[in-house]
Amino acid sequence: xxxxxxxxxxxxxSAKDVVKRFGSVPVxxxxxxxxxRGDIVALVGESGAGxxxxxxxxxxxxxxxxxxxxVGGQPVQSMNPxxxxxxxxxxxxxxxxxxxxxVLRNAALVPRLRNMASPDNLASMALQLVGLPPDEFGSRRxxxxxxxxxxxxxxxxxxxxxxEIILLDEPFRALDxxxxxxxxxxxxxxxxxxxxxxxxxxxxxxxALEIADRVAVLRGGKFEQIAPAAELRSxxxxxxxxxxxxxxxxxxxxxxxxxxxxxxxxxxxxxxxxxxxxxxxx
Amino acid sequence: MTRLRRFTRAxxxxxxxxxxxxxxxxxxxxxxxxxxxxxxxxKPFGESFLLAEIFAQLLExxxxxxxxxxxxxxxxxxxxALRTGAIDVYPEYTGTGLVAxxxxxxxxxxxxxxxxxxxxxxxRWGAHWLPPLGFENTYAxxxxxxxxxxxxxxxxxxxxxxxxxxxxxxSPDFIGRSDGxxxxxxxxxxxxxxxxxxxxxxxxxxxxxxxVDVVDGYSTDGRxxxxxxxxxxxxxxxxxxxxxxxxxxxxxxxxxxxxxRALSELxxxxxxxxxxxxxxxxxxxxxxxxxxxxxxxxxxGLVAGPAFRVVKANEVRSGSLGAYLLARRAEILDLTxxxxxxxxxxxxxxxxxxxxxxxxLERSRRGAEVIIRGIGLFQTIPSIxxxxxxxxxxxxxxxxxxxxxxxxxxxxxxxxxxxGICDADLATVDSARSLGMTDGQxxxxxxxxxxIPVIMAGVRTAAVITVGTATxxxxxxxxxxxxxxxxxxxxxxxxxxxxxxxxxxxxxxLVDGALGILQRIVTPSGLEIAG
Numbered sequence: 061x062x063x064x065x066x067x068x069x070x071x072x073x074s075a076k077d078v079v080k081r082f083g084s085v086p087v088x089x090x091x092x093x094x095x096x097r098g099d100i101v102a103l104v105g106e107s108g109a110g111x112x113x114x115x116x117x118x119x120x121x122x123x124x125x126x127x128x129x130x131v132g133g134q135p136v137q138s139m140n141p142x143x144x145x146x147x148x149x150x151x152x153x154x155x156x157x158x159x160x161x162x163v164l165r166n167a168a169l170v171p172r173l174r175n176m177a178s179p180d181n182l183a184s185m186a187l188q189l190v191g192l193p194p195d196e197f198g199s200r201r202x203x204x205x206x207x208x209x210x211x212x213x214x215x216x217x218x219x220x221x222x223x224e225i226i227l228l229d230e231p232f233r234a235l236d237x238x239x240x241x242x243x244x245x246x247x248x249x250x251x252x253x254x255x256x257x258x259x260x261x262x263x264x265x266x267x268a269l270e271i272a273d274r275v276a277v278l279r280g281g282k283f284e285q286i287a288p289a290a291e292l293r294s295x296x297x298x299x300x301x302x303x304x305x306x307x308x309x310x311x312x313x314x315x316x317x318x319x320x321x322x323x324x325x326x327x328x329x330x331x332x333x334x335x336x337x338x339x340x341x342x
Numbered sequence: 343m344t345r346l347r348r349f350t351r352a353x354x355x356x357x358x359x360x361x362x363x364x365x366x367x368x369x370x371x372x373x374x375x376x377x378x379x380x381x382x383x384x385k386p387f388g389e390s391f392l393l394a395e396i397f398a399q400l401l402e403x404x405x406x407x408x409x410x411x412x413x414x415x416x417x418x419x420x421x422x423a424l425r426t427g428a429i430d431v432y433p434e435y436t437g438t439g440l441v442a443x444x445x446x447x448x449x450x451x452x453x454x455x456x457x458x459x460x461x462x463x464x465x466r467w468g469a470h471w472l473p474p475l476g477f478e479n480t481y482a483x484x485x486x487x488x489x490x491x492x493x494x495x496x497x498x499x500x501x502x503x504x505x506x507x508x509x510x511x512x513s514p515d516f517i518g519r520s521d522g523x524x525x526x527x528x529x530x531x532x533x534x535x536x537x538x539x540x541x542x543x544x545x546x547x548x549x550x551x552x553x554v555d556v557v558d559g560y561s562t563d564g565r566x567x568x569x570x571x572x573x574x575x576x577x578x579x580x581x582x583x584x585x586x587x588x589x590x591x592x593x594x595x596x597x598x599x600x601x602x603r604a605l606s607e608l609x610x611x612x613x614x615x616x617x618x619x620x621x622x623x624x625x626x627x628x629x630x631x632x633x634x635x636x637x638x639x640x641x642x643g644l645v646a647g648p649a650f651r652v653v654k655a656n657e658v659r660s661g662s663l664g665a666y667l668l669a670r671r672a673e674i675l676d677l678t679x680x681x682x683x684x685x686x687x688x689x690x691x692x693x694x695x696x697x698x699x700x701x702x703l704e705r706s707r708r709g710a711e712v713i714i715r716g717i718g719l720f721q722t723i724p725s726i727x728x729x730x731x732x733x734x735x736x737x738x739x740x741x742x743x744x745x746x747x748x749x750x751x752x753x754x755x756x757x758x759x760x761x762g763i764c765d766a767d768l769a770t771v772d773s774a775r776s777l778g779m780t781d782g783q784x785x786x787x788x789x790x791x792x793x794i795p796v797i798m799a800g801v802r803t804a805a806v807i808t809v810g811t812a813t814x815x816x817x818x819x820x821x822x823x824x825x826x827x828x829x830x831x832x833x834x835x836x837x838x839x840x841x842x843x844x845x846x847x848x849x850x851x852l853v854d855g856a857l858g859i860l861q862r863i864v865t866p867s868g869l870e871i872a873g
Contacts, residue, residue: 121776146778156773160791160866173778201868217777227776 070133072097072225072257073118078127080113087113089281090127097224100251100258102268104304105278111261114278115227118259119145131225146174149218149226149256153233155210157202163187163213164198170221179220186216189254191246208239215247219254226251228260232267244270265308269293277301379407380594380601383429385420386413386817387542387832388625389479389562389586389617393433395635397588397605403645404604411738413828415726415817416515417442421589422733423819425467429738430594431605435479436471437582439463439589441521448521452478452583468592472602473609474585477617481516481581482561482573483526484546489555490572497577501556502530510534511545511554521582522558529580543831546571562614564622565834586612611642625834666837667844674826678845681822684812685853688744689805692751697797700759701785707764714756720749725814733818743812743820750811751804758800762793791866798861802854809850813842823849 073095080088087110095101103111116122117129120141129136136144149170157166164183171179184194190212202210211231218226231247232240248271251258262268268275269289277284277292277300285297293310296302380401384394391412398408411429414420421443423429439459441448450458456474463469485495485508493504501508516522517539526532534556540548545557550569559566559573566573588605595602612620620638623629639645667674703710720728728746736742766789774784816824823842830838 116776119776121772142778142780144778145776150773150776152769152773152776154769156769156776158770158774158788159767160868169774169779170777173783203868214773 102272109278153230155214186220379409383432384412411819434589435584437584448582472588476610477614482559508555510537511540564625688747696755738818743815754803762796766792
């Protein structure tokens with residue numbers, strides 16, 4: 061039996077006044093965010109800003125302490141978490157592929173979990189979509205792939221069941237600059253082509269501006285600004301956002317903000333080593 | 343017919359197919375009934391082996407069938423075996439019965455001691471001391487002749503004067519028993535400068551070479567005469583009388599008067615001189631104990647006429663180890679097969695329990711550490727003690743040995759299974775859960791396969807430990823390669839020890855290698871350790 065996709069009335073993803081604490085430390089402090097169908101939104105912020113925590117609210121890997129989280133207009137609390145997760149694509153920074161499964165079997169995971177017809181065909185199509193011809197790559201093991209290829213498999217795995225929503229948690233983080241640029245290009249084109257609703261977590265504002273319709277800047281568990289890329293560039297809402305843009309080379313020269321520099325974030329183009337867990341105090 | 347084969351013949355029906363072997367192997371220990379064999383046991387030293395063989399041959403000569411369970415771990419194990427009916431008779435010493443088994447203070451004449459143990463054993467356990475064989479085998483505290491001359495030592499009181507300059511080499515038994523070193527200390531005030539725990543097999547050599555200055559020996563030991571030693575006189579009469587006697591269990595006493603009558607014929611036939619000479623033939627000259635036993639019985643007129651079996655020429659301990667092993671390859675092979683069965687059955691059992699238990703504990707991690715550590719406690723129990731504890735419940739033989747080996751194997755497999763399952767790659771588990779795998783699916787498709795190399799490492803550790811520990815199973819009569827090791831230690835025959843120890847070492851090596859191959863086969867491709 062095929063799991064029914066969640067109903068799609070109302071916003072595809074919505075969080076309203078959400079509070080999440082780890083211990084007594086609030087990681088998300090009254091956060092509100094909404095994505096319509098087909099929206100592509102990037103969550104940007106420093107380590108510990110709460111990006112990943114917010115992302116994981118939507119597939120119930122994290123449960124909110126206060127506020128309301130809904131998917132397709134339906135509160136996630138009312139949904140079976142396993143069914144919910146199977147209906148949403150997910151990619152994380154290390155790919156998380158199953159090492160003893162072939163590429164094809166990895167990509168066919170969700171269709172198979174959902175008992176969909178011909179999961180291998182769906183997996184092949186998805187691999188083709190991410191630029192890995194299944195004839196060449198399908199029978200390899202993850203260890204026999206490059207880092208970029210592994211992330212492409214993870215992307216194919218997230219897309220194979222043709223979900224309406226995909227969550228991407230730092231999918232480019234562990235890659236070198238050239239591989240990253242290629243994959244960013246692929247993801248950008250792909251998300252628009254299939255018209256999927258996507259929420260992307262990244263520490264890199266340039267990637268965010270490149271891929272997303274809207275960029276949401278999180279700092280210390282609160283949004284500094286949520287705006288379309290162009291608006292963010294032209295009128296940053298705070299010194300913090302201005303500083304982020306400047307540091308990433310996305311603000312015109314001579315507009316160097318006088319405010320304090322965002323701490324702990326490396327310049328764009330270099331992946332900082334390891335993000336702190338979401339529970340870290342801002 | 344060699345010594346080794348005699349020890350094992352009754353327990354092990356010889357080469358056969360694996361399945362027949364397994365069936366025989368798992369047969370329960372028989373109980374005594376008219377048609378069933380009488381089980382003769384012994385403790386693990388030369389004189390006990392020899393007396394037990396004499397008992398066995400005498401019974402066989404009277405037309406009774408006999409099963410031999412020689413070399414049982416220590417006094418406690420042999421007596422437990424007798425009490426629970428796992429053996430029917432073994433040679434024991436009245437003083438040992440008084441002090442080590444009844445926990446009474448060592449005093450009284452030989453006659454007093456015999457009366458006390460006879461009454462107490464009958465009332466408490468239904469066990470019976472048959473009339474003594476005629477000799478006493480008391481502790482003999484020995485020093486080198488040169489130290490005796492230099493320090494003017496003749497008695498234990500003399501030793502007390504100079505003991506603070508002496509290094510003692512004592513058997514573990516002697517160090518612990520109240521009729522041993524502790525009693526000696528309070529009776530004579532003997533306090534040695536330093537004491538070392540030495541097995542009987544090496545004690546005399548250590549004294550002779552000057553490693554130690556004083557040892558405990560047995561007065562009938564055949565080896566003392568071989569060296570230039572002086573046995574010090576027990577001038578205060580501290581040691582109780584240790585009269586040797588067949589100690590008979592309840593069932594034999596009640597149901598087999600013929601056997602009891604036959605064993606009673608040995609009463610008073612062996613004096614100390616005779617016993618020392620017999621021991622000497624076994625322990626010093628290296629003659630087969632069956633030959634020595636048969637000739638002793640013939641000389642005493644208890645066995646009529648020529649031997650009913652062809653007795654081959656006395657074998658003297660010469661010839662290379664290689665030739666020895668070659669000559670005994672059939673028996674060694676039998677013992678090895680039995681050893682492998684012991685290891686295999688316990689290891690397979692432990693694997694079948696530990697792996698599912700490890701998987702189960704992963705699902706309820708709260709109690710997991712407590713349970714795993716609890717099972718780890720078995721690891722801290724010395725094997726010989728664990729084997730002894732099990733005799734009251736399981737008797738002696740294969741079953742308690744299997745249970746002990748099973749318990750020892752459990753921990754490494756369980757610990758590795760649990761650790762391997764819990765520590766499975768976090769990113770893989772997290773993304774699988776995020777994509778909608780249930781906990782059960784994660785366990786089956788991810789955690790378990792990822793843990794296989796770690797689990798197999800645990801199985802390999804357990805296997806090597808078990809191959810080694812299984813040699814101790816000989817102490818409770820389970821057979822295997824421990825048989826020649828125990829017998830060789832008792833009889834001071836290093837070639838016999840090696841004929842068990844070498845195959846056991848080779849076996850450990852091969853088992854680990856074979857499991858390494860199995861590990862490569864069962865490890866899912868993609869998880870091999872990158873080389």
